Amino acid sequence: MGFDRRAFIQLITGGTVGILFTPVVWKLLDDVSIWTQNWPWIPTLKYGEKTDRPTVSKICNSGCAVNVRTVAGKAFGTEGNPENPLSRGGICPMCSNGVQLMRSPNRIKTPMVKGADGSHKAVSWDEAMDALTGKLQAAGSSVGFISGDLTGTANEVYSAFVKGAGSDDFFKLPGSNQAASRAWNGLMGGNGQIGYDLPNADLALLVGADAFESWGPTVWNQKAFSDARPMGEKPSCKYVFAGPSQQNTASVCDEWIPLAPEGEAAFMLGVAHSLLQTGMTADASDFNAFKTMVMKDFNPSKVEAAIKVPAASMASAAKQLRAASRPVVIPSGNSVAAHAAAFALNMLLGNLNRKGGMTTVAEFPLVVEGAMTPAETYEKDVVSWFAKGANPDVLITADCNPVYSLPVEVKAGFMVAIATEMNETAAAADLILPAAHPYERFDDLQTPYGVSSAVYTASVPVTDPAFDSMAPADIVLKLADAAGSGLGVESFSEVLMAKAEMIGAEWDDYFGVPSFETEAVAEQNGPSLAARTLAKAAAPVRGTGAVALAPYTMLTVGTDRQATTPNAPCVVSRNQIIGDTMVVMMNSATARKIGVGEGSKVKMAGGTGSAEALVHIYEGVLPGVVAAPFGFGHTVGDEFSKGKGDNVYKILTVTSEAATGASVWNGSTVNVTKL
Amino acid sequence: MQTKEFKIKWGMVIDIDKCTGCGACMVGCQVENNIAPMTKKDPYNYLQSITKDRDDASNKLRTLTWMTVYELSNGEKFPNHEVAYLPRPCMQCGNPACVPVCPVIATDKNEEGGIVSQIYPRCIGCRYCMAACPYHARYFNWWDPLWPEGMDKVLSPDASVRPRGVVEKCNFCHTRFMNAKEEARLNGEDPEKLAEDAYIPACAEICPSGAIVFGDLNNPDHKVHQLAKSPYSFRLLEKLGLDPQVYYMSKREWVRMQGDNHAAKAKH
Numbered sequence: 001m002g003f004d005r006r007a008f009i010q011l012i013t014g015g016t017v018g019i020l021f022t023p024v025v026w027k028l029l030d031d032v033s034i035w036t037q038n039w040p041w042i043p044t045l046k047y048g049e050k051t052d053r054p055t056v057s058k059i060c061n062s063g064c065a066v067n068v069r070t071v072a073g074k075a076f077g078t079e080g081n082p083e084n085p086l087s088r089g090g091i092c093p094m095c096s097n098g099v100q101l102m103r104s105p106n107r108i109k110t111p112m113v114k115g116a117d118g119s120h121k122a123v124s125w126d127e128a129m130d131a132l133t134g135k136l137q138a139a140g141s142s143v144g145f146i147s148g149d150l151t152g153t154a155n156e157v158y159s160a161f162v163k164g165a166g167s168d169d170f171f172k173l174p175g176s177n178q179a180a181s182r183a184w185n186g187l188m189g190g191n192g193q194i195g196y197d198l199p200n201a202d203l204a205l206l207v208g209a210d211a212f213e214s215w216g217p218t219v220w221n222q223k224a225f226s227d228a229r230p231m232g233e234k235p236s237c238k239y240v241f242a243g244p245s246q247q248n249t250a251s252v253c254d255e256w257i258p259l260a261p262e263g264e265a266a267f268m269l270g271v272a273h274s275l276l277q278t279g280m281t282a283d284a285s286d287f288n289a290f291k292t293m294v295m296k297d298f299n300p301s302k303v304e305a306a307i308k309v310p311a312a313s314m315a316s317a318a319k320q321l322r323a324a325s326r327p328v329v330i331p332s333g334n335s336v337a338a339h340a341a342a343f344a345l346n347m348l349l350g351n352l353n354r355k356g357g358m359t360t361v362a363e364f365p366l367v368v369e370g371a372m373t374p375a376e377t378y379e380k381d382v383v384s385w386f387a388k389g390a391n392p393d394v395l396i397t398a399d400c401n402p403v404y405s406l407p408v409e410v411k412a413g414f415m416v417a418i419a420t421e422m423n424e425t426a427a428a429a430d431l432i433l434p435a436a437h438p439y440e441r442f443d444d445l446q447t448p449y450g451v452s453s454a455v456y457t458a459s460v461p462v463t464d465p466a467f468d469s470m471a472p473a474d475i476v477l478k479l480a481d482a483a484g485s486g487l488g489v490e491s492f493s494e495v496l497m498a499k500a501e502m503i504g505a506e507w508d509d510y511f512g513v514p515s516f517e518t519e520a521v522a523e524q525n526g527p528s529l530a531a532r533t534l535a536k537a538a539a540p541v542r543g544t545g546a547v548a549l550a551p552y553t554m555l556t557v558g559t560d561r562q563a564t565t566p567n568a569p570c571v572v573s574r575n576q577i578i579g580d581t582m583v584v585m586m587n588s589a590t591a592r593k594i595g596v597g598e599g600s601k602v603k604m605a606g607g608t609g610s611a612e613a614l615v616h617i618y619e620g621v622l623p624g625v626v627a628a629p630f631g632f633g634h635t636v637g638d639e640f641s642k643g644k645g646d647n648v649y650k651i652l653t654v655t656s657e658a659a660t661g662a663s664v665w666n667g668s669t670v671n672v673t674k675l
Numbered sequence: 676m677q678t679k680e681f682k683i684k685w686g687m688v689i690d691i692d693k694c695t696g697c698g699a700c701m702v703g704c705q706v707e708n709n710i711a712p713m714t715k716k717d718p719y720n721y722l723q724s725i726t727k728d729r730d731d732a733s734n735k736l737r738t739l740t741w742m743t744v745y746e747l748s749n750g751e752k753f754p755n756h757e758v759a760y761l762p763r764p765c766m767q768c769g770n771p772a773c774v775p776v777c778p779v780i781a782t783d784k785n786e787e788g789g790i791v792s793q794i795y796p797r798c799i800g801c802r803y804c805m806a807a808c809p810y811h812a813r814y815f816n817w818w819d820p821l822w823p824e825g826m827d828k829v830l831s832p833d834a835s836v837r838p839r840g841v842v843e844k845c846n847f848c849h850t851r852f853m854n855a856k857e858e859a860r861l862n863g864e865d866p867e868k869l870a871e872d873a874y875i876p877a878c879a880e881i882c883p884s885g886a887i888v889f890g891d892l893n894n895p896d897h898k899v900h901q902l903a904k905s906p907y908s909f910r911l912l913e914k915l916g917l918d919p920q921v922y923y924m925s926k927r928e929w930v931r932m933q934g935d936n937h938a939a940k941a942k943h
Contacts, residue, residue: 041719043709043820043827043836050832071832077706080881090883093699096706105824212695212884219883222695226885231690231898231924232905248695251758252884258754466825556698566712566826567705569732570740571698579733587753619748619756638823639715640732 048072054081054514055459057095058399058438059562060555061175062217062448063151064095065515068439068462075099075439075463080219084515085455086448090219094555097565098439102466104566106421106638108434109467120432125468129475132394132431133482135414139393141166144412146382148400148561150177151445153499154473156371157487158398161476163370164485169392170372171382173400173560174663176215176332176339177449181378182662183339184360187530192360192522193374194343195452196328198224198237200356203324205271205317206241206249207264207342209332213248214553216330216450225252238324240317242267242309244550245585245627246620257317258622260548261333262667263307265538267314268329268341269294270303274318275348282347282529290344290531297535307540321349326356330450336660337537340530347529353521359452362520367499368487383408383654383663398472399435401425404634405560407607407652407665418472423563427636434469436461441471442493444513454520456505458496458513536659543653545606545669546594547586548625551648558631560649563641575616576629582611582645584628585618593624594672604628606670607653611646626670678769678918683867684789685847686892686920687879688902689762691930693886696744696760700878700887704742704764707848707877708834711820713738718824729818739814741765741845742878749929759930761923762887764878765812765845766911767791769918773804773813781842787867789920790847798841805842809912810919813844847889848876871897892920909934 019025052067057078065084069077078098080091111128112120123131136143143165147158150172162170172178184190198204198211198221211221228237241253242264250256259267273294281287300311321327327349331342343358351357363374386408395412397419402410404424417429426432435441444458473492480487489495500507505516542548553559556568557576564572576583584604586596596602600615604626613628621627632645652665704710713732720726730737742764749757767784771791774782781797782804784790805813819839822830830836833850837843855874856866871890879887890897902908903922910919913936925931 037840043822043830045709045830045832045835047832074828076829076831079703080883089880090885091699091703091881092883093697093702096699096702096881099829100706100712100826103825103829105826107825213697218697222697222883223885225695226693226883229690229693231688231693231888232902232907246756246758248697248760251760252692252695256754554698556702565702566823567702567710568698570705570710570713570738571701571744572732573744573746574733574735575746577733587756589753619751619753620758621753623753640712 046071046074052079053462054083054511055439055462056443056445056457057098058149058152058443058445059098059101060092060094060218061150061559061561063445064091064219065445065457066091066095066098068099070463075102081514084457085517086217086220086451086457088223090223092219092555093568093571094562094565097567100566102437102439104421104638107467108419108422108426108432108469110434112432114430128431128433129478129482132416132479135394136165136479136483139413142393143167144169144171144390144392144395146171146173146395146397146400146402148173148398151448153367153444153446153495154492155377156366156368157473157476157492157495159372159377160368160370160487161480161485163372164480165483169380169385170377171380171385172377173402173405174334174381174383178378179334179336179339179662180449181375182336182660183530184343185375186379187336187340187533187660188343188527189525190360190527191524192362193447193449195359195361196330196450197356197359197452198328199227199452201237201326201328202356203238203320203327204240205321205327205329206239206253207268207329207331207338208243208259208261209330210243210247210249210552211330212252214555215332217448218555220451238320240320244622244625245552247552248554250620257309257313259309260307260622260625261550262540262542263309264331264333264338264666265335265341265534266298266303266307266540267309268338268345269298269534269538270300270314271318271321272341272345272348273298273300274315275322278322280322280348282344282350284347284529285526286528286531290529293531293535326354327351328357333666334662334664335657335666336662337534337657340534341538344529344534360522360524361447361452361454362522364446364454364456364499364503367495367502381663382406384656386410387654387663397425400561403428404647405649407649407654418475420469422636424634424636433475434467436465436469436471439463440465440469442496443471444496444499454518456503456513456516458500458507460510460512533659537657540667541655542667543606543669545671547590547670547672549606549651549668549670550621550625550627551630551652552627553630557629558641560630563634563637564631566640569640575618577632577645578614580644582613582629582632583616584613584626585616585621586626587619587621587623588617589623590621590625591615591617596672596674601675602672603675604651604670604672606651606668609650611648611651612675613646626672679784681787681789682893683787684892684920685767686890686899686903686922687764688888688899688908688922688924690886691759691761691923691925692927693884694744694760694762695884696746697883698744699881699883700762701740701742701744703877703881704845707831708741709830709836710739710741711822714821714823717819717821737817739816739843741814741843747930747933757927757929759925759927762878763810763812764847764921765791766810766917766919766921767847769920770916772807772809772917776803776807778803788852790849790852793842793844793846795835795837795841795843800840800842802842809915809917813842815842816840851876907931909936911935
């Protein structure tokens, strides 16, 4: 039988009719469309009992008192702790992403040692601790320690351990905390930790202090600000911001005095000049020397010539401070001189330990034998230590990222990183030890710098550890034990319980110490106005570059210790980053002068490095200044931070402040070239 | 145009003079509502070598930010420049522009409380509502939600996860509303008369500077009732007649001017 034309037509027609009636084709088409559109995985939600458990979250520098929300025993969210005075229900954008960070794929899951080829390989805890103990024994007293914790009792454990090894080299990261301590407890001979009674002030002069976004206890500050501005009613406090650019804090302040970072101390002494002229005095032994010095060197026209702030602005600030009944001046940055000038100004205003003024908060007593006091630790300047060529045999870093954030090279014979997440320091370290996340460990938070009364919060682990990690303080206790310089305690939880008992706070096994507050004030023994030092240290020193650099910190972008958190990049605007390139801001006059415009790609060279950025024209920046965000430019980390923008810490110009010797970079400048 | 009236009208008054633009509300919102971080790589995409990467968070046309903080500028040169921040949730309009354009009734305003709903399984992703919304409050899932490995273990039990291809938006943390009503019932209270602090969306709760006040605009016991009538209060684009349930406040005239209400009748 042949295959003729008729058979062919019959086959085609029959086939077509058959296909039309069979469901197989349509079913297949349907399946293809479903399966290509299907989710590759289905997210499942956990259901069960929901609880709120109080804990401390030390992801931001100041630390937040938070409630971790759990469902069926698993943490899923973080909220402020309404019962705690530091939070009163508020939380910073960094800590509100705490649970997501805890589950980040960037977490360090196991101890690791660096091999000969430079890559890290996993080892057991025992092997890691044995290796480190051996290194420590060989190092003797050549041991350094950098702690990223500014508020914890863990620092007592660390410093006692370092002391036990016969070394003094225990450091905290530089910042306003350090400058304040060096100015008050060092230069001026005061006692206690400085706080600013923002909740009761009626005029706050914030000198460079971005108090509502990154400086000091931001949430506590913001709560005070919120109370002082009842909606629709008369505000009870006026805020004046003196700084180089209008960032978040300046946006809500009543007045902005444009001021370059290096001019802060001179500006405040210029204000002091006006106050002294009206006959104001301070109860200090060197008041006369201070007055003579200010009257001679800091008359407003002289200061105007040096820092380009109109004399009238200083006179107006002085007038407002005088007229206010509870004024307070808040400094910032690394300059010890600026802090001393602010404290002198506060003393001149007579607000020391007065309602709404500058307070000297009594520090909680030390509980670990042989530990350094906070003031002692702040006297140690990690930047100048490395700048002078320090190269300890063993350097331990805990909860910090000095390789990324210090504007000097970090050198050590054997570097140990105790960290929760992979970062530049861990990548450079010879040994990496996985630290427990704040929600997985015992920890505490003693009065963050800036808070006006003594507040203690301690926490217990609120969720199961995600990985085989250990609290940094427990690691150090074990090391001390192995080294034979045991600190007399088994675990960090014991230390915290002892601390709670010592200060009279009640310890609860389920809640720790959710909140404990005292009004204890440190007694003063005739603090001085640091007249002699200020005479030499307050003059502004600017680098030689074409444009001054005004770096700023936003918690959504990152800090010196913590890169941006998983949900934060959506929050970061196009004024900070576009694509993978950082954005810097300058006003139109500056841009014209250096020949750039909106969107120009530029290279900024300063210090020992350079950074690439796109220009955004923003009129809220002082002429001759470029405002750049800290926190970008990570070379190690998760996909949200790695390769995003450039690292502004590496283009800072570090100098030693005259008379105080502090490492400062407030006079940093950069040369900007168009690419 | 007729505005649908409800006995309860949940609303916000946002004080722009108090908002520092810190972004805590935006992060809090994403955590509460299971909005996935923007990841470039898709481990389930087996054709990665021939497809391009997903968008990352710097592409603001693709991010899902139910709550967004906008920057406002008074447009002056240095030193007279001023800046302000404006958080923008869904306005839950009394007369929403998005509802009548939806061909499948995936969005509606018919529940006591006046919250504009969004029913994800019903949404066909046509995005008419996005085109209609003058506040850009609606977002389209361009990509499947993906959490970095392990992070899916910390999803909130209070919000279902939406697939690629549907539109989503702020719903004033509606689960919190339902939970508050349920708790009221359990306590023998009237769920139609919730106290002011019984139901607060995540953004208002988290805001450290207290810039967002939330409550029932119709209830004289709630702060928002009075605040919405303040001479400093205004709504965005009121002239369009959409009757938003979100009010803003500022003592700065240039900020109020940017609410663009020059044609609006002063009726609040």
